[in-house]
Amino acid sequence: VTSLLSRIEAVVGDDGVRVDADVLERHSVDWSRTAAQRPAAVIRPASSDQVAGVLALCRSAAQPIVVQGGLSGVCGAATPRRGEFALTLERMSAIEAVDTDGLLVVAEAGAILQRVQEAAAAAGLLFPLDLGARGSCTVGGNIATNAGGNRVIRYGTMRNLVLGLEVVLADGSVVPARQRILKDATGYDLKQWFIGAEGTLGVVTRATLRVEPRPQSANSALLAVPDFDAVRTVLSSLRRELVGGPSAFEVMWADYWQSVAATRARLGLSLDGAHAYFVLVEHEGFDDALDSERFAAALGRLVERGAIADAVVAQSARERDAFWQVRDAVADVLSAMRHPVTFDVGLAAAGMPRFLERLQRAFEARLPGTRAVHVAHLGDGTLHILADAVELAREHEVADVVYATVAELGASVSTEHGIGMLKRDYLRHSRSAAELAMMRGLKSLLDPSGILGRGRILSDPA
């Protein structure tokens, strides 16, 4: 390893290889805080050519590598395994171009999401991806996980925001990010292979990203809704009545709402009473006065129809922020649990109540007394289950119950966080043997020695 590291140092420079204990510690685990493992070294290339040089050397030496972005993932895709080098693009964080005419931004993969948002905003534009980890997550990580985030129902996932990718393959070859246009029909669209691949197929080093004109208005409301059919009615009405549709539609079950009572009290939120569902809805538009009027009118009609029992419309950015604090109080909920386990299963909105009934019954049969609360991004089909396993030993049992229900109802094991190492053994609940074989085939094609992200998504080769 020492001789390999010195050869790598010759490529990336003195500052490009770190083995100090504090640096290794910082790179030892993602936000799951599970199965931390210090990498054998942290490699910090400063250019795509350096990444290529590093990969070529590692491949010759059969040295495994894990690619890291902001380490804000929660499924262990970026957590090192014993003996791996951590490859970080923190020295490749430049925002290289903001093209207001072509509506695009070119950034190195190590660029922090928030910096990209700010660069776009400074030019009067919007980079639509937004998520809680904006201050630490990177463009490369957003691509590796095909991030969706807070506005996904309006702007789509990262896949829809990427025009071109530069990728370094495991053999050290560089596939350039040529495309700066919306369409291209020159054979297979290779960049799609790497989006959502969690760093297992190549190292994304640079991206050309789409930006949009910056919205001029934002309207937010918290709604109390009597039943799930009404929740669906509210979403489908607002999709038709608000131009462009809502940008967020976050559903909180009463169980979640109760468990964030302290947060609500602190914020002085006036919406209260015993309702079955609470919804945070947001719309962005281009005409401040008119959009507010239409937003209020659309909600008013739903109140008249009985689909909304109670509503508070944000009158200021501060109130809007308070709504999001309630929605984002997941961390408080989890910290009040003895051993929390979280899930991001996927299914069409219509199927969610049935899914939860089945799950409830399965818990009662196999793990009586299991407590869980629920939040959904209804428009994109994500159902978050925040369960308390009470003790570590029961964590796997809780997961087994949830994923058995996923398999039974043809749902998805993950819509947001991905598979990584932590959900790898459950992937077969959503994907057939034939699909897994196709994935393995592509993995072998691009990384025959298996040096990149080994054991993430797919299990280790036998």
Add this chain to the structure above:
Amino acid sequence: VTSLLSRIEAVVGDDGVRVDADVLERHSVDWSRTAAQRPAAVIRPASSDQVAGVLALCRSAAQPIVVQGGLSGVCGAATPRRGEFALTLERMSAIEAVDTDGLLVVAEAGAILQRVQEAAAAAGLLFPLDLGARGSCTVGGNIATNAGGNRVIRYGTMRNLVLGLEVVLADGSVVPARQRILKDATGYDLKQWFIGAEGTLGVVTRATLRVEPRPQSANSALLAVPDFDAVRTVLSSLRRELVGGPSAFEVMWADYWQSVAATRARLGLSLDGAHAYFVLVEHEGFDDALDSERFAAALGRLVERGAIADAVVAQSARERDAFWQVRDAVADVLSAMRHPVTFDVGLAAAGMPRFLERLQRAFEARLPGTRAVHVAHLGDGTLHILADAVELAREHEVADVVYATVAELGASVSTEHGIGMLKRDYLRHSRSAAELAMMRGLKSLLDPSGILGRGRILSDPA
């Protein structure tokens, strides 16, 4: 072949195999009308399982197959080669579900695009893909070519409209179209591999498609614009000022405008005079009165700034239709040429004038007197060149000059029509050896015997 056909007939039924001369003739060539070749048989499966059975038999017999949709492609992807069977999904054209709540349509791949549009419209929804061949092209063909069409700058290409795909692989296995939600993070997104693959990697048999609320207003204008910088100013202003941006922005060079003089005269179009560029712009919205007012106001400001020299706003659906007739008079232009050759090269709008200057110089140097006219979909980077090669023998020379310029300026060989057989030898102008090797790798992985669309996109294996 006869014994293979009788085994196939056992799978697809009597009506599933046709060898009548008139049927073979109908399946012998796409809209390019180039290199027609009757297939050895036309196979018409009626279900995914039948497709799987046919592929398994053909694979065992090493029988090559070309998959056909509506045959409206123009690069020979669906034109048979000698000895191939044509596989058509014309018996698999059902629109199986229209889900107004989930905003999706499920259709078999043989469904005609226009039927999908109509099914969505009947439910008050919009399936956004639209193109001239709507009455004959199929969902499967739209997917195989990653079609963009008339509204691509507003709604994206087919890739952005596909939620899930059912695909039959060359070995006869069926990969199901499970996904009905916007996001999924369960490993590699396999469906992406098949979108835009021109039928070379598998047979798409069924798709889950996204639909949108149906717009309530449409505004169209024809603009005369003094120079190319002004054209770009108009586009970027309208992108900022019209909610959602224009749905179409079609630029006609003066050379094209002159060559459609007869069509314009027949339609009595009042916009005239010597201008450098003419633009058809269209916007769709949700508020008839307000949208018209804003559309006119936005154009008015551009007139004041001198970016627009003259404008006609459509006052009726008939006038709007006339505008599109001028834009779609490409066929008339081509029929007036002695030996037309057409191109759909791709590059950022900013680079188009320089590209055309270079091309003009290259024509003068190598093929003096070559006449060409130009149309661009500016928002997505497509530049159509309609050139007259005058005689068949010069067709390749014209293409060589165009694609040499493409290579020189790092442009794309195709943004719309794809590669097929006719542009295969030019693909290397847009794609590196490493990229072509990646494509070959995926092709070998999924279709090791090379029975599907052999010689399309990639050349025949050595």
